[in-house]
Amino acid sequence: MTQQIFAYITHKNGTADDSAFELIVAAKKIDSSASVTAVVCGEGADLDTVCKQVAAVYPEVWKVSNPALAYPNAEIVRGVLATLLPAGAITLVPHDTFGMDLSPGLSIKLNAAFVSDVVGIEGIDNGNLKTVRQEFGGQVSTHVLCDISAGAVLNIRSGSFLSDDSKASGSVVDKSGQAGGCVSRRRFLQVVAAEVGDVDITKSDVLVSVGRGIEEQENISIAQELADAIGAVVSCSRPIVDAKWLEKSRQVGTSGKTVKPKVYIALGISGSFQHLGGLKGNPFIVAINKNSKAPIFQVADIGVVTDLLEFVPELTQKINEMK
Amino acid sequence: MEILVCVKRVPDTAENEIVVNSKGTDIERGDLVYSVNEWDNYAVEEAIQIRDRVGGSVTVITVGDSDSEEILRREMAMGADKGILLSDDAFNGSDGRGIAAILKAEIEKGKYDLILTGALADDGAAQIGGMLAAMLDMPYASVVNKIETDSDKMIRIGREIEGGNQEMSEIDLPCVLSIQTGINEPRYVGIRGIRKVASVEIPVHGAKDLGIAAGSVGAAGARVKRVDYFVPPTGEGAEILEGSSDEIAEKLIELLKSKGGIK
Numbered sequence: 001m002t003q004q005i006f007a008y009i010t011h012k013n014g015t016a017d018d019s020a021f022e023l024i025v026a027a028k029k030i031d032s033s034a035s036v037t038a039v040v041c042g043e044g045a046d047l048d049t050v051c052k053q054v055a056a057v058y059p060e061v062w063k064v065s066n067p068a069l070a071y072p073n074a075e076i077v078r079g080v081l082a083t084l085l086p087a088g089a090i091t092l093v094p095h096d097t098f099g100m101d102l103s104p105g106l107s108i109k110l111n112a113a114f115v116s117d118v119v120g121i122e123g124i125d126n127g128n129l130k131t132v133r134q135e136f137g138g139q140v141s142t143h144v145l146c147d148i149s150a151g152a153v154l155n156i157r158s159g160s161f162l163s164d165d166s167k168a169s170g171s172v173v174d175k176s177g178q179a180g181g182c183v184s185r186r187r188f189l190q191v192v193a194a195e196v197g198d199v200d201i202t203k204s205d206v207l208v209s210v211g212r213g214i215e216e217q218e219n220i221s222i223a224q225e226l227a228d229a230i231g232a233v234v235s236c237s238r239p240i241v242d243a244k245w246l247e248k249s250r251q252v253g254t255s256g257k258t259v260k261p262k263v264y265i266a267l268g269i270s271g272s273f274q275h276l277g278g279l280k281g282n283p284f285i286v287a288i289n290k291n292s293k294a295p296i297f298q299v300a301d302i303g304v305v306t307d308l309l310e311f312v313p314e315l316t317q318k319i320n321e322m323k
Numbered sequence: 324m325e326i327l328v329c330v331k332r333v334p335d336t337a338e339n340e341i342v343v344n345s346k347g348t349d350i351e352r353g354d355l356v357y358s359v360n361e362w363d364n365y366a367v368e369e370a371i372q373i374r375d376r377v378g379g380s381v382t383v384i385t386v387g388d389s390d391s392e393e394i395l396r397r398e399m400a401m402g403a404d405k406g407i408l409l410s411d412d413a414f415n416g417s418d419g420r421g422i423a424a425i426l427k428a429e430i431e432k433g434k435y436d437l438i439l440t441g442a443l444a445d446d447g448a449a450q451i452g453g454m455l456a457a458m459l460d461m462p463y464a465s466v467v468n469k470i471e472t473d474s475d476k477m478i479r480i481g482r483e484i485e486g487g488n489q490e491m492s493e494i495d496l497p498c499v500l501s502i503q504t505g506i507n508e509p510r511y512v513g514i515r516g517i518r519k520v521a522s523v524e525i526p527v528h529g530a531k532d533l534g535i536a537a538g539s540v541g542a543a544g545a546r547v548k549r550v551d552y553f554v555p556p557t558g559e560g561a562e563i564l565e566g567s568s569d570e571i572a573e574k575l576i577e578l579l580k581s582k583g584g585i586k
Contacts, residue, residue: 074463074465075463097466097482097483097484097485100442100501101453101464101466103453104449104450104457105453105456105463106457107454107457108453108454108457113546113547114419114420114450114454114547115547116450132555134447135445135446136334136336136350136447137336139336139340140343140552140553141552141553141554142552142553143549143550143553144547144549145548146546146548147547150546184462185461186462186464186492186493188490188491189479189491190491191488194488194489195487229585230579230584230586231585232584232586238505239504242505244508248487249487251487254485255483255485255486256486262583265584284582286575286578286579292563293341296561297560297563298561300560300561301561302578303561303562304563304564310568311571315572315576318572318573318576319585
């Protein structure tokens with residue numbers, strides 16, 4: 001393969017994101033002999049620190065320094081990449097809220113194909129890159145062929161390619177002078193920190209977590225009663241917060257809290273990757289869900305396929321009777 | 324403010340189990356209940372609220388077959404002023420870029436200050452809004468969970484970023500935003516509301532009307548193609564407890580005790 005592969009590096013407070021070390025693994029799945037170039041945008045001492053970290057893994061690092069890049073504004077970064085990257089490049093980007101902001105438009109600017117939220121790469125066949133994606137919240141997977149002849153932008157799901165022991169002593173090349181004007185019609189103002197709620201779900205060893213399967217707001221009490229019986233705290237997945245049945249501070253997931261309980265009891269939670277992304281520390285997971293196909297059963301230790309609205313009150317009663 | 328909202332008709336995953344057909348060429352669609360994509364519904368609600376605040380109109384648009392008309396009517400029953408259906412056999416099999424190109428062709432025939440999409444839909448790609456913005460050369464913001472309109476030149480927006488934090492920005496108009504769920508509480512649509520708009524005419528525009536060359540969209544123009552559906556090998560998966568609910572509850576209690584799940 002003659003096309004160059006680039007990896008966009010996200011970083012915060014002078015530390016490269018884990019994805020930086022996963023993208024190079026994904027790149028090697030496309031072309032095992034590829035010389036992959038990391039692109040790092042930012043400014044100041046933090047930028048140099050990150051470039052050094054990344055050069056330990058990538059053979060070449062392009063550094064783009066500009067005060068306008070102090071906060072990662074995808075509107076500006078898109079312009080930088082569209083200016084810097086050569087025609088036909090294959091560009092890997094982490095599929096997080098920044099990558100979602102950056103990449104679809106970047107693919108248009110580069111006239112490249114775009115594949116979103118890639119979880120697997122199965123090589124090149126006849127000029128087409130074979131990738132694996134998921135649809136319907138992870139209920140089914142698909143193989144997707146991507147014509148890479150004019151280049152491609154691939155958004156890579158976090159955790160899909162585990163970082164290996166790649167080592168390099170890469171050179172850092174300063175591309176700041178060639179990156180364009182860094183102006184944008186969208187201007188960053190500030191980050192408003194998530195609200196602190198009445199209960200800190202990150203502090204509890206045992207969580208009873210509710211999802212869409214709880215069906216009605218009044219049924220939240222079923223989860224609360226189980227939690228009271230076993231000394232747990234009630235958390236939830238995103239639809240419960242969207243419906244305003246529980247506070248945002250109770251939400252587990254990439255757009256909510258990251259929790260590390262010992263035991264996680266998932267009631268009517270389907271188990272989207274965004275939800276599971278907030279569940280760390282390898283807890284013992286019990287999933288109770290009436291949909292036997294729910295992705296949560298793939299990661300749970302114990303599953304109960306049943307109507308939780310009937311089963312959970314029975315369970316709670318049994319526990320209370322034992323006391 | 325003239326607002327356009329791009330919507331999509333999708334299988335309702337809250338109502339359906341998604342099952343791959345025996346050949347792996349598609350999901351079983353026979354018994355599926357379809358509805359408007361959940362994210363799009365929030366986008367339409369947001370558009371209606373903005374219009375009610377500052378004036379203007381809300382147009383809902385979709386690319387699809389004649390079945391997609393029902394979701395346009397549903398969103399008009401919510402309060403959208405107008406619906407447009409973009410439909411043509413030549414559109415079938417379009418990839419994300421193709422869909423965005425079709426939408427762009429229609430959008431350029433009008434004049435919109437604000438274009439909304441849902442943050443993502445059934446395929447989870449989260450791509451149309453960003454592609455559309457780039458094609459239209461408009462600024463873009465994804466996963467928007469707050470919109471403040473105090474000027475006709477720019478608006479203030481919040482994006483939902485990792486950890487539940489909110490990234491506030493200002494963005495020049497016209498722009499494209501993809502809307503995250505939870506930004507508002509979409510209003511309920513009753514049968515009566517849908518009846519009211521049942522006979523409103525919804526224009527249908529095809530490739531010719533839009534000046535789209537055959538082959539530039541649809542399967543012929545797609546560089547990204549889904550080749551099959553499959554259920555991945557699950558690894559070990561959960562141990563599913565069997566028996567009467569009494570027996571299951573007892574087993575579960577033992578397991579929870581041993582793992583420190585009952586204090």
